[in-house]
Amino acid sequence: MGKISQGILGGFSGKVGSVIGGSWKGISYMRAKATSVSNPRTDGQVNQRTKFALVLSILKPITGFIRVGYKKYAIKQTAFNAAMSYILNNAVTGSYSDDYSIDFSKMLVSRGNLTGAVNAQATSANGVVTLTWDDNSGSGTATQTDKALIVVLNPTRAESVFDAGGNQRGFGTEDISVPADWAGENVEVFLGFITADGKEVANSVYLGSLTAA
Template sequence: MGIINQGILGGVSGQVGNVIGASWKGIDYLRIKPSSVANPRTEGQVDQRSKFSTVLRFLQTMTDFLRVGFKLYANKMTQFNAAMSYNLNNGITGAYSNYSIDYANALVTRGNLTGAFGGAATSPNAATVDVTWTDNSSSGSAMATDRALILLYNAVRGESVFTTAGPARSVGLESITVPSEYTGEDVQVFLSFVSEDGSKVANSTYLGSVTVA
C-alpha cells in the first residue's frame, strides 16, 4: 500500500497501482513499476549484458585513474559511468556474444587538450615499462607543463598500473615499475596529459601492447 504524506502532489511512499513513490536525498519522485518480462534473457538482452560486462571488467581496474581522465564528462553522472558510456559505444570489438576491448578506439581519458605525439612504449629492463613521447608543447593547446597520465592494463590478470602525476610533457619519458609477476606477460599501454591546473585533459592515445621483460 502506498502512503501520500503531503497531499496528492507530493510525499508518496510505497506503491499505488503500478506507480512506486520514493525519496532520494530529500527529493520525492515517482517511477512506473516495470512490466514483467516472460523471457529476461532474450538475445538482445544477453548481447547488451555481454558488452556491458566486457567494458566493466576493463574499467573497474582503473577507477581512480578515471576520476582524473573523465572528470570533464561527469555531468550528472560519475566519472566511471561517463567512461562506461563512451566505451560501450566506441571501445568494443567482436560479435554476439563474444566481445573484447578495442584498445585502439577505447579511451581511458577524454578531453580537448592536445594529446600525445610520437608516443612509444618498450620494456628494456625487468619489471619496467618505458613510455616516451615527443614534446609537442608548441602545438594547439599543449603546454610544456602538462603532466603525463600513463596507464598499463594487464588483461590476463585484470589489473592496471598507472600514474596520474607523471612528468611534464617537456620531459618526454617516464619509466613505470610493474609487479615482477608481470614478466613475460603483455600490457596495453595508454598515454595522455592533464594540464597543470587540472582543468584540461587530453584524449588518451593507445601505444600498443608491450611484453614485460
C-alpha cells in the same frame, strides 16, 4: 477485486484488471499494475549484459585513474559511467555475446580538448615500461608543464599500474615499474596529458600491446 467506496464516480481501492486503485493522504489515485519480469534473457539483453561485464572488467582496475581521465565528462553522471558509455559505444567489437572483445586502439582512458601526445612509444625491460614522446609544447594548447597520464593495464589479471600526474610534457619520457609476476604477460599502454592546474585533459593515445619483461 476493487471496491468503490463513494459511488460510481468515486475512487476505488484494490485491483481492477491491470489497474490498481488506492488513496494517499485522502487523495484517490490509480496506477498501472507493474509487469512482472523475472531475469529476462532475450538475446539482446544477454548481449548487452555481456558487453557491460566486459567493459566493467577492463575499467575496474583503473577506477582511480578514470576519475581524473574523464573528469570533464562527469556532468550529471560519474566519470566512471562516462567512461563506461564511451567504451561500450566505441571500443567493443564482435557481433554476439560469445565473441565480444575490446579494441584497445579505440579505447580512451582519458578524454578532453587538451592537445595530446605526438610520436609516443613504449618499451619494456627489467620490470619497467618506458614511455617516450615528442615535446610538442606550443602546438595547439600543449604546454611544457602538462603532466603525463599513464596507464599500463594487464587485462588477463584485471590489474594495472598508472600515474595520474607524471612527468611533464617537456621531459619527453617516463619509466613506470610493473609487478615482477607480470613478466611474459601482455600489457596495454596508454598515454594522455593533464594541465598542471588539473583543469584540462587530453585524449589518451594507445601505445600498443607489449610483453612485460
